[in-house]
Amino acid sequence: MRAVLTVAAVVIAARPVAADPMGSRVLTAPTAWLPPAGAATATLGIDHRGDTAAFVSASLDGLAELEIDEDGDVRGCTDCAMQRTALRLGRAAFRIGAHQDAWLHGMPALVLGVRATFAAYEPAVGAPRATDAYLVASRDLGVVRLHAGVDALAASVADHRSAAELRPLAGVELHPPMYPRSSLLGDIAWEPELEAAQGPVLRWMLGVGVRYQAFSWASVELAVRARQGDDLGGATVMVRVNAIARR
């Protein structure tokens, strides 16, 4: 309880920020940052297994964001004694929220987001779908940026549908003052694993990495992500490039 009060006091006493930072996700966990009005963002990524990811998003007047993406974060298996394979799903997300200090001083940024599947490319399992709805809060405290929220995840594979289950989301970004362009990232989020025989199961995914702000409009991320149930050798190393265009 004391720790919660301490964190709350630090958050409220933190310096007011001029504008929210950029980036709709830490590594896997979503943030509550919304792009400014008229901005469009794009992200391209690949991991050491060759699984790719692509995200594009557009701001709706700084009030909301519409994102379309393709990634392999959801995994599936038919013979689950073997290695799970990444399912390339096309997904769309709608995020709406409020910026930091929008309603009252010390308030974190808040975002309510929903992400739904609209396509599955060469799926290893039948009819994979994953949908999640989350509420996440983010606050920029200067050296550190905190993200916390709750995620309701539902998934289906073949004839198996799972009801929505709640899981926490958390992320942290450290910005050492001596390295103004670099930040250390860490997050935890849950993703469904679609077992064709047993149905969807939720598994956590832990990520650690760095982000280098190469230009005002582009950054590069290098990260390692490990999944629940995988040994250390199953962790993936990935690189991502983020870009933003402002009107």
Place this chain on the structure above:
Amino acid sequence: MKHASNAILAAVLGTAAIARAQPPPDDRPKPDGASGDPRGAAPGPQSPPGADPVQPGQPAQVVTRPDGSVELIPGPPPPAARPPRAHKMRFPEVLNTPTGWLLPAGVLYSRNRIDTGGGVSSDSRVGLGDVAEFGVATTDQVHERQTDSSKEKSEVIQPYVTASFRLGVDENRLFKGQPGVTLGFRKSFEREHSGSKTRIAELTLVASKHLGPDVALHLGGAVWDASLQESAGAAMPPDPITLHGQGFAKQLRAFGGFEARPLPRSEILVDLSWAPEFCYGCANAGGGPAGGPAGGMGTIRLKPELAWGVRYQVASFMHIESGVRVPDIGNANLLDAQIFGQITLTSFALSDAVETLK
């Protein structure tokens, strides 16, 4: 003869030179001299400097006085230039539910939407005299399913073409504080799909009220009807099952919406609506010919839909809307949630043209 020719030539050249030296003809006669005396000598009544009674561009009347002077009397001022019309747009829908507002007279409206569930819909309307509205649409809200199994995902029947007519009264028209009220009727064309014929119809009464300049609330009630005739191609098809055969309570539904404008060009929209779902293999409760025979197959249900999103004005004639639609909020069915995007185009060109003719 030669002298005569020289005289003629000199007269022509001289006349041409004089004519060329004259100012170009003007519609308005101008007084000669400062006083307006055509003789230019006798001083007449003079206007004080800077107090010309006739302003440039103002029509004037020429009056010849008994003393021969000519005076210009200003005529009636020209009609003031008509100020540009303020295009006040009231949207006929929140996201899925109708509002108590009608399109202004002569305004053309077109909304086109896609969503992650594969739904495509389009809605075109025209405002009629500020008191009515007519439209034709294809909706992606009508669903079908084969069984009642929770494992089965319902499918959209599309295109499902409907025509609508709404009439009503604008906000504050009858008395101050009066909400906008519309009575609307929407009816589908008969649709044959999977060997079954289906139809829907909806009668709505909705009131919309602004709570301040940037917030509005919509509340309404709908009476639904629908029919399902299975094996429509058979020689002796069974009697159709109808929603009205299941009792009035199954037909009546309340709906509503909320709008808030936190930014000048953006609105947050939330609404709760209803959509029919036809189940071909579900056992109905029976109770009559219209409700289907007891133990027979085929049901019609109304499913609640929750939607929220943002409307962003890109240009005076174009809005982009995006958001989330949860088709079966009654079962907390998150998996079937859809992200949608839509473009709404509005045109006041016909409205302006009609106004000019007035």
